[in-house]
Amino acid sequence: MTNPIFPTLCVVGPGLIGSSVLRRAKLDRSIAHRLIAYDRNPSVLERARALELADVVTDDLTAAVADADCVMLCVPVGAIPEVAAKALPAMKPGAILTDVGSTRRSVLDGVLPFLRPDVAYVPAHPMAGTEHSGPDAGFSTLFEQRWCLLTPIDNTPPNAIARMEALWHAMGARTRIMDVEHHDKVCAIVSHLPHLIAFTICGTADTLADEMRSEVLDFAASGFRDFTRIAASDPTMWRDIFLHNRKALLEVLDRFSDDAKNMADAIRGGDDATIVATIERGRRIRRSLIENKQA
Ligand SMILES: NC(=O)c1ccc[n+]([C@@H]2O[C@H](COP(=O)([O-])OP(=O)(O)OC[C@H]3O[C@@H](n4cnc5c(N)ncnc54)[C@H](O)[C@@H]3O)[C@@H](O)[C@H]2O)c1
Numbered sequence: 212m213t214n215p216i217f218p219t220l221c222v223v224g225p226g227l228i229g230s231s232v233l234r235r236a237k238l239d240r241s242i243a244h245r246l247i248a249y250d251r252n253p254s255v256l257e258r259a260r261a262l263e264l265a266d267v268v269t270d271d272l273t274a275a276v277a278d279a280d281c282v283m284l285c286v287p288v289g290a291i292p293e294v295a296a297k298a299l300p301a302m303k304p305g306a307i308l309t310d311v312g313s314t315r316r317s318v319l320d321g322v323l324p325f326l327r328p329d330v331a332y333v334p335a336h337p338m339a340g341t342e343h344s345g346p347d348a349g350f351s352t353l354f355e356q357r358w359c360l361l362t363p364i365d366n367t368p369p370n371a372i373a374r375m376e377a378l379w380h381a382m383g384a385r386t387r388i389m390d391v392e393h394h395d396k397v398c399a400i401v402s403h404l405p406h407l408i409a410f411t412i413c414g415t416a417d418t419l420a421d422e423m424r425s426e427v428l429d430f431a432a433s434g435f436r437d438f439t440r441i442a443a444s445d446p447t448m449w450r451d452i453f454l455h456n457r458k459a460l461l462e463v464l465d466r467f468s469d470d471a472k473n474m475a476d477a478i479r480g481g482d483d484a485t486i487v488a489t490i491e492r493g494r495r496i497r498r499s500l501i502e503n504k505q506a
């Protein structure tokens with residue numbers, strides 16, 4: 212057998228993202244020869260065993276990470292620092308710690324105090340997911356053709372970054388190395404704000420339906436339904452993302468509110484040039500994503 216990227220890979224939190232990583236690694240043994248999964252939730256462990264997601268499935272974090280060459284934290288961003296603090300002392304020298312969290316600055320600040328000089332920390336955020344959660348929701352092709360954003364800290368050994376990139380390339384993803392603040396701004400606009408809008412618009416429609424004592428939601432065609440897909444996402448995960456990327460998210464929310472107000476003014480004033488220009492801009496963006504096979 213050829214040398215794998217990591218002889219032993221441990222996934223902490225085999226939910227949607229963690230189980231997708233494990234599924235891919237099971238199919239491609241050049242990623243890791245031995246797979247370990249840890250979770251604190253007994254029902255997740257039961258499903259991980261039934262789905263045979265890993266060679267070892269355990270509720271013992273220390274034992275799970277002890278032999279791992281790479282420990283990948285796939286828990287909600289609010290839990291990453293506390294799990295890192297428990298995992299790091301048990302990791303072997305030379306191992307790599309990574310996480311797939313959707314926000315960077317606050318996670319990095321939370322993990323930094325627990326880092327060890329002999330363990331490299333290479334966060335890597337895959338820009339791929341669905342509205343579903345848990346071990347049953349994962350699938351091996353989730354990361355194909357998607358970006359994975361690596362945000363290594365200063366002095367990270369280049370070899371550790373290269374191994375993380377190799378892992379994500381083996382997952383089918385493209386990688387980009389990015390500065391932490393830039394990551395948080397980019398994700399605020401392309402991921403966090405759209406989710407905020409989706410959750411909010413569903414609430415607005417539901418309240419209106421109550422007020423009108425009408426079945427308005429029954430008549431939702433595909434436009435509104437497209438919003439409801441991401442509005443079905445996990446509340447814990449998204450509460451953590453909103454609170455942990457507060458600054459960047461509130462900044463883009465302010466910009467969006469200004470742009471929405473401009474559109475409202477254009478509609479109020481019958482300014483058809485502004486209305487058409489705004490719609491055409493949206494159309495162009497959708498078309499360019501389709502041309503780049505991102506939609
Ligand atoms: N869902 C997405 O679309 C998506 C995409 C990219 C990145 N992410 C990030 O990936 C991470 C995981 O998201 P997911 O969608 O796979 O979530 P998930 O809910 O499917 O899985 C999370 C797992 O973490 C476990 N967990 C939670 N708290 C824990 C703790 N303190 N200790 C140990 N285990 C714990 C849960 O039991 C669960 O099995 C999050 O940080 C999220 O921001 C999610």
Ligand SMILES: O=C(O)C(=O)C[C@]1(C(=O)O)C=C[C@@H](O)C=C1
Binds near residue numbers: 339341402
């Ligand atoms: O497609 C979806 O359902 C997602 O929510 C995936 C999505 C996104 O917003 O694009 C969600 C959170 C991530 O951190 C990365 C990807």
